[in-house]
Amino acid sequence: MLQTNSIHRKRRKRTRQSILALSSLEIAAVFVVLLWAGTSAGSSGPGFGLKIGGQTIDRPFEDGKTTRARFEVELASPLFGDDHFDVAFTFGGSSLDSYSSDYVDYDGVTLIEQYINEDFSLFDVGLAARLYPFGDNEQVRPYIGAGIGYFWFLDSWDEDYFETTEDPFIPGLFYTYATSDEGTDNLARGFFPFVTAGVTVPVSSNLELLFELQYHLSKEDSGYDFSGPAYMFGARLRF
Numbered sequence: 001m002l003q004t005n006s007i008h009r010k011r012r013k014r015t016r017q018s019i020l021a022l023s024s025l026e027i028a029a030v031f032v033v034l035l036w037a038g039t040s041a042g043s044s045g046p047g048f049g050l051k052i053g054g055q056t057i058d059r060p061f062e063d064g065k066t067t068r069a070r071f072e073v074e075l076a077s078p079l080f081g082d083d084h085f086d087v088a089f090t091f092g093g094s095s096l097d098s099y100s101s102d103y104v105d106y107d108g109v110t111l112i113e114q115y116i117n118e119d120f121s122l123f124d125v126g127l128a129a130r131l132y133p134f135g136d137n138e139q140v141r142p143y144i145g146a147g148i149g150y151f152w153f154l155d156s157w158d159e160d161y162f163e164t165t166e167d168p169f170i171p172g173l174f175y176t177y178a179t180s181d182e183g184t185d186n187l188a189r190g191f192f193p194f195v196t197a198g199v200t201v202p203v204s205s206n207l208e209l210l211f212e213l214q215y216h217l218s219k220e221d222s223g224y225d226f227s228g229p230a231y232m233f234g235a236r237l238r239f
Contacts, residue, residue, distance in 0.1 A: 044078060044079040044083055044136055044238055045078045045206075045238055045239045046075070046076060046077060046078050046238070046239055047074070047075070047076035047077075047086075047236045047237060047238040047239070048073075048074070048075060048076075048236065048237050048239075049072075049073070049074035049075075049076065049088075049210065049234055049235065049236035049237070050071075050072075050073060050074070050234050050235060051071070051072040051073075051074065051092075051210070051212065051232035051233065051234030052069070052070070052071055052072075052232060052233070052234060053069075053070055053072075053212075053230065053231050053232030053233060053234075054067045054068060054069055054070055054230070054231060054232075055067065055068060055070045055094055055216075055228060055229065055230035055231075056228045056229055056230075057122075057225075057226045057227070057228045058224075058225050058226070058227075058228070059097075060096060060097070060120065060153070060224050060226075061097065065228075066096075068094040068095065068096060069094060069095070070092055070093065070094045070230055070232065071092055071093065071094075072090050072091070072092030072230075072232060072234075073090065073091050073092070074088050074089070074090045074236065075088065075089045075090075076088045076089075076236065076238075078238075079132070079136060079238075082135060083132065083135045083136035083137075084131060084132050084133070084135050085129065085130065085131055085132070086129075086130050086132075087127070087128070087129050087130070088126075088127070088128050088130060088145075088147075089125070089126070089127055090125065090126045090127075090128070091123075091124075091125050092123070092124055092126075092230075093121060093122055093123035093124065094121070094122050095119070095120075095121050096120040096121060096122055097120050098117070098118065098119045098120065099117075099118045100115070100116070100117050100118075101114075101115070101116040101117075101118070102114070102115055102116075103115075103116075109165060109166075110163055110164065110165045111162075111163070111164040111165075112161075112162070112163055113160075113161070113162040113163075113164075114159065114160070114161050114162075115159070115160045115161075116157060116158070116159045117157065117158050117159075118155055118156070118157045119155075119156045119157070120153070120154065120155055120156075120187075121153075121154045121156065122151065122152070122153050122154075122226060123151065123152050123154065124149050124150060124151040124152070124192075124216075124219075125149060125150055126147050126148070126149035126150075126194060127147050127148060127149070128145045128146060128147025128194070128196055129145055129146065129147065130143045130144065130145030130196070131143060131144055131145060139201070139202065140199055140200075140201055141199060141200045141201075141202070141208075142197070142198070142199045143196075143197065143198055143199070143200065144195075144196070144197045145195070145196045145197070146193070146194070146195045146196070147193070147194055147196070148191060148192070148193055148194075149191065149192050149193075149194055149216065149219075150189070150190070150191050150192070151188075151189060151190065151192060151219055151226065152186055152188075152189050153186070153187045153188040153189070153221075153224055153226070154184055154185070154186060154187070155184065155185045155186075155187050156182075156183075156184045157182065157183060157184070157185070158180070158181070158182035159180065159181045159182070160178070160179075160180045161178070161179050161180070161181075162176055162177065162178050163176065163177045164176045164177075187222060187224065188220075188221035188222040188223075188224045188226075189221055190219075190220070190221040192216055192217060192218050192219035192220075192227070193217045193218065194214055194215060194216045194217060194219075195214070195215050195217070196212060196213065196214045196215075197212070197213055198210055198211055198212035198213060199211050200236065206237060206238040206239065207235065207236075207237055207238075208235065208236050208238070209233070209234075209235050210233065210234055210235065210236055211232075211233050212231070212232050212233070212234075213229060213230070213231050213232075214229065214230040214231075214232075215228070215229050215230075216228060216229075216230065
């Protein structure tokens with residue numbers, strides 16, 4: 001690679017529509033399906049839940065905190081212990097910042113251009129045990145729980161690179177070498193504990209609305225810290 005002096009170097013934040021963001025129409029459709037399914041006979045069996053909300057974390061590349069939209073899908077065990085306990089497996093995440101970086105260098109012979117787009121996302125899985133102190137007999141059912149999770153902080157990037165030189169024998173004739181590449185880098189990962197609390201409100205024999213608060217502890221690695229609260233609402237269907 002030629003050693004050159006930079007004549008243009010720019011990094012800018014991009015705005016994009018998150019692939020994790022659900023439109024209001026999609027959310028309404030999911031809840032209509034759950035409500036329709038919930039009118040059938042059911043029990044305190046295994047459950048499927050969908051939650052949306054937000055989580056507040058430290059900005060990965062800037063000072064201060066940010067609150068980002070979060071989704072979470074849940075698979076719950078049947079209630080057991082006289083309907084006082086269950087176990088839940090979850091998968092969730094958020095889209096974080098997006099950046100574009102432009103580099104242009106010229107050494108008097110070769111013009112070098114490099115364009116990089118980066119999209120950052122945070123995903124996690126979790127396994128939690130939950131306690132329903134009043135069982136399954138109340139109209140509003142509070143619960144508390146704790147669990148262990150594993151997270152990934154991902155950088156999905158694409159790069160375009162160009163080198164342009166003038167033909168030494170034919171002035172005014174230029175040749176450009178172009179290449180492109182893309183990939184996903186895992187910038188941080190690791191286990192973290194979390195606690196959770198919430199309430200469920202039954203709306204039929206096997207459908208319940210839920211409101212939940214989680215707090216992720218020691219969710220950090222490689223200098224990044226994603227510890228903090230997540231607050232969500234959604235619905236759970238018990239089969």
